[in-house]
Amino acid sequence: MRGYDATMATSPIAVPADPAPLAALLEAARAELPGVRLLTDEVDRESYRRDETAYLDAGLPGAVALPGTTADVAGLLRLASRHGVAVVPRGAGTGLSGGAAGIEGALTIALTRMDRILEIDRANLCVVTQPGVINATLKAAAAAEGLFYAPDPASYETCSIGGNLGTNAGGLCCVKYGQTRDAVLGLEVVLADGTVIRTGGRNVKDVAGYSLTHLFVGSQGTLGIITEATLRLRPAPGPRxxxxxxxxxxxxxxxxxxxxxxxxxxxxxxxxxxxxxxxxxxxxxxxxxxxxxxxxxxxxxxxxxxxxxxxxxxxxxxxxxxxxxxxxxxxxxxxxxxxxxxxxxxxxxxxxxxxxxxxxxxxxxxxxxxxxxxxxxxxxxxxxxxxxxxxxxxxxxxxxxxxxxxxxxxxxxxxxxxxxxxxxxxxLGGTVTAEHGIGAARREWLPIQRGDAAVAVMRSIKAALDPLGILNPGRVL
Ligand SMILES: Cc1cc2nc3c(=O)[nH]c(=O)nc-3n(C[C@H](O)[C@H](O)[C@H](O)COP(=O)(O)OP(=O)(O)OC[C@H]3O[C@@H](n4cnc5c(N)ncnc54)[C@H](O)[C@@H]3O)c2cc1C
Missing domain, CATH: 3.40.462.40 (FAD-linked oxidase, cap domain/gating helix)
Structure with missing residues (x-):
């Protein structure tokens, strides 16, 4: 199997040496995954080149896939692993670290079509949602039930829940309600090889094993693709x-x-x-x-x-x-x-x-x-x-x-x-990024802030979950 060229991971605009693996992936996807919409026209791909970090160089995706189901995402990642094709997970593209920006010749998987709120569970004060739902839509749906979804990035009318989870977004309510991570009870995640796992559910308390939920939140699409989330709701607060x-x-x-x-x-x-x-x-x-x-x-x-x-x-x-x-x-x-x-x-x-x-x-x-x-x-x-x-x-x-x-x-x-x-x-004991993420924009500062030993732990987690290095290479690490 031809793995993704690891040296490409050092540059946000790395160019794959060989376009054949992506072509093979696309041919197989057309045959095996009829529910996936594929964009290959240059004009279409161009609109997936950048996120909101417009000053960063970014690559033109070789293709963009718009899956409709978790099975579609799993199928795409199985094919990406089989053919050694790099994948960029993408939500609404409002990120401010280059995390969803294109990698030249790679496959961008945009989760925008997976945009259904699956259930508002009043009895358990939680909502089960797909990642493509816009934050404001989720807030409005909760409010219609007299409930409150707290995470509130300033971009809430345009950013997606998947992107909020990918970045562990903050916003205007964190002083009291914390970052996105504090609102997550469980996730469904597709791993690099197409395996689908669940990391939690509707339990308020659940300490079985390592907290994989918290590992995936904020990992900027480098460890897996989130296809469903169970998120905490609160009773609606009074007027401000x-x-x-x-x-x-x-x-x-x-x-x-x-x-x-x-x-x-x-x-x-x-x-x-x-x-x-x-x-x-x-x-x-x-x-x-x-x-x-x-x-x-x-x-x-x-x-x-x-x-x-x-x-x-x-x-x-x-x-x-x-x-x-x-x-x-x-x-x-x-x-x-x-x-x-x-x-x-x-x-x-x-x-x-x-x-x-x-x-x-x-x-x-x-x-x-x-x-x-x-x-x-x-x-x-x-x-x-x-x-x-x-x-x-x-x-x-x-x-x-x-x-x-x-x-x-x-x-x-x-x-x-x-x-x-x-x-x-x-x-001052602070951080180079409080809520936007390391992404492609701040990578050289990660070892300076965290230290080489901590970054080595991160690399070993990355290697365990994504041994071929196909998931958002060159981002975060
Ligand atoms: C005007 C403006 C105001 C903003 N205000 C805030 C703010 O107050 N607080 C704040 O934190 N941010 C803010 N942002 C930044 C941005 O909106 C957030 O980072 C947001 O969470 C990104 O969501 P998105 O759907 O656009 O994700 P994208 O930009 O598409 O992706 C962001 C990251 O998440 C990953 N990702 C996306 N979907 C998935 C998925 N399903 N599974 C795994 N990984 C995934 C991507 O690979 C990428 O690394 C602002 C941006 C703008 C333009």
Missing amino acids: STLLAFFADLDAAGEAVAGMTAAGLVPVTLELLDRETIAAVEDWHHLGLDTTAEAMLMVESDAPGAGAADEITRAEAACIAAGSHAVVRAADPQEADWLRQARRLALRALERQGTVRLEDVGVPRAAVPALLRAIARIAAAHGVRCATFGHAGDGNLHPNLIFAPDDPAAAELTHRVRDEIFRAALD
Whole structure:
């Protein structure tokens, strides 16, 4: 059997030496897997080249397969193993690490057709779903039953549950409800050789053997393809109370975040926008935000009954104690929805200003002020325009480097600034990626952050589950 060339795994745009294995796979798939839709036209394949990490080089898939069932996925992976063809699992393609970007000549398997919610199980507070369901669709279906699906990436209207599981997505609710991993009870996964396994089910507690569920979540399609998930639902929380606090300096906003954490507040949302981001959002949405402020915090509480107003009052006190010069509460739930939506669109607002390279560093929460200072210092030292927003309550900030679209120095400057920001985050005990993933964009930093011994363990897990190295080669490891 001809395995996938291991040297290809070092480059996100590796070119397979020989197109014959893919041709053989496609011929067999047409004969054996009539339910699989295959795209081979160049125009169709082109639209699967990139995810949202547009600045990364990406390869043109040799073909794209759209399976309709778990059996289709198993059949495709059996053929990929037999013919030694690399496979890129893909959801909605909104990822920000190059994890779903094409590999030249490889097979992209897009799970978008597997888009059915199979069951909402009220008695067990869970939902069984296929991976192609859009996060917002799942939320709406749960809400229609008076239930709540918590994971809430800002891209929730476009990203898929499979992609959320693949990246262990975070978002705007993690302070209180955790990342996607915290909402997963069990998975159905197709392994590289086509074997189908189940890792859990509807049990709230289940400690039989190693936690394979948690191993697959966040593995970015390098260990298996998730074809079904059983996800935790919660009773729907009450309406949210929302606070905006404006600060004359970034440091004070960071201190307010640290103050709220130290005071034991667990708001559902604790987001930060710096001056550049506030201006970009205001320029687009005209919400009346204070564009003279250096920073804004958005705090939301969904505590039951009077608890929400109480939590927001305590958050307000922490903001004022840290130096906030203006605090405003949303007048009603609709205004709160507008504000949340505007925050979700912060990246799009910045993209109207130039080419944006978004990063995803995280630190222990008490170190948020120090990380904010470091980002501002590094950007200023290199003369790079930087807008920072993010999930400050989780210690997760997104510095966005903004360049003119034709700036010839952009690529090199991005690398230098990014490396210094990564180093600063690590020096603060943080991470080079809090929620977007290593993917293809940050691979060289994995051993620096985790150490060679930990990466060797990861490699042995990869080798055990995917001995031919066909699953998303060159991503993560
Ligand atoms: C405007 C904007 C805002 C965003 N906000 C957030 C945010 O707040 N928080 C956050 O965490 N992310 C955010 N993201 C990033 C992105 O939306 C998330 O990473 C999301 O989880 C990706 O989902 P997707 O369906 O687009 O996956 P894709 O991009 O298609 O894939 C992501 C990764 O998962 C793997 N994968 C996909 N499906 C499967 C499967 N079925 N089985 C195994 N692996 C699979 C892929 O191989 C890839 O490595 C944002 C992106 C944008 C553009």
